[in-house]
Amino acid sequence: MKKTVCFLMVLVAGLLFFAAYKDIQKGRDNAEDADSIITEDAENSEEDNVYSEENGDKAESENIQAVTTPAPTAEPTPAPTPVPTATPDPSYTVKLKGSTPVHSGPGRDYAFVQSVGQDGTYTIVQESTDADGKLWGKLKSGMGWVNITDKDTYFAEKSQVWAYFADKATLDGGYYERYNVEDSEYTKNIAFRIDNDVKNIRLTQLSFDGSSYKASEPVYKLAELPKDNVLVLGVVFHGDSTTYGFEFADVTGQVRKFSVSLSGKDGSLVFKEY
Numbered sequence: 001m002k003k004t005v006c007f008l009m010v011l012v013a014g015l016l017f018f019a020a021y022k023d024i025q026k027g028r029d030n031a032e033d034a035d036s037i038i039t040e041d042a043e044n045s046e047e048d049n050v051y052s053e054e055n056g057d058k059a060e061s062e063n064i065q066a067v068t069t070p071a072p073t074a075e076p077t078p079a080p081t082p083v084p085t086a087t088p089d090p091s092y093t094v095k096l097k098g099s100t101p102v103h104s105g106p107g108r109d110y111a112f113v114q115s116v117g118q119d120g121t122y123t124i125v126q127e128s129t130d131a132d133g134k135l136w137g138k139l140k141s142g143m144g145w146v147n148i149t150d151k152d153t154y155f156a157e158k159s160q161v162w163a164y165f166a167d168k169a170t171l172d173g174g175y176y177e178r179y180n181v182e183d184s185e186y187t188k189n190i191a192f193r194i195d196n197d198v199k200n201i202r203l204t205q206l207s208f209d210g211s212s213y214k215a216s217e218p219v220y221k222l223a224e225l226p227k228d229n230v231l232v233l234g235v236v237f238h239g240d241s242t243t244y245g246f247e248f249a250d251v252t253g254q255v256r257k258f259s260v261s262l263s264g265k266d267g268s269l270v271f272k273e274y
Contacts, residue, residue: 243259
């Protein structure tokens with residue numbers, strides 16, 4: 001009897017131990033399943049975070065690119081550069097007397113070239129105004145310049161007279177009379193030309209008394225000067241007040257008198273009949 005009781009007690013204890021063991025094993029399995037679920041959730045969460053970060057970085061990169069890369073601006077079409085319109089030189093005709101003097105430039109200060117030669121109509125291709133306000137025109141032939149303002153005076157019967165600074169071309173070419181009234185480093189060579197034979201040429205010094213000129217004794221004299229020959233006189237102008245007198249008797253016997261001085265404005269030659 002005692003043996004039976006002991007056997008039963010051992011059996012019951014074994015069953016209780018087995019049941020307890022099963023409960024413990026089941027608890028462990030449940031805990032591992034829970035850990036596995038948590039791990040998967042964590043991994044999924046990490047993948048979601050990685051995906052979110054990648055998408056966030058991509059969006060941020062697109063935003064940065066959108067900010068730092070402005071849309072291309074269309075290049076403005078440049079306005080065409082205006083082409084300057086050249087002002088054409090005048091071209092017209094004038095009637096000139098054969099005795100009209102031709103100068104190398106637009107003014108009596110330029111060298112005398114020759115007379116026009118024949119009465120007729122001539123073409124002017126360029127204009128210029130000298131220091132005295134006289135209009136000059138350039139001949140189409142290229143011969144030189146003529147005084148347009150005074151062109152009609154060359155039809156007068158009296159002799160025409162010209163005075164100008166003698167340039168190198170004048171001094172180096174052609175026949176001329178020459179005399180130095182005063183020889184110094186300030187000497188200026190004045191060329192005189194007359195379109196007719198003249199006599200009793202005289203150069204004087206003039207003084208002005210407020211109403212008229214008074215001439216000194218001649219500082220130079222010449223008995224005659226043939227038509228179109230050039231007379232070159234070397235003179236010195238002592239300041240703007242110095243004035244010389246140039247006179248001669250023309251073919252009619254009339255005595256013509258001229259004053260010769262320098263312009264106080266620009267130093268050009270001033271030649272006037274008085």
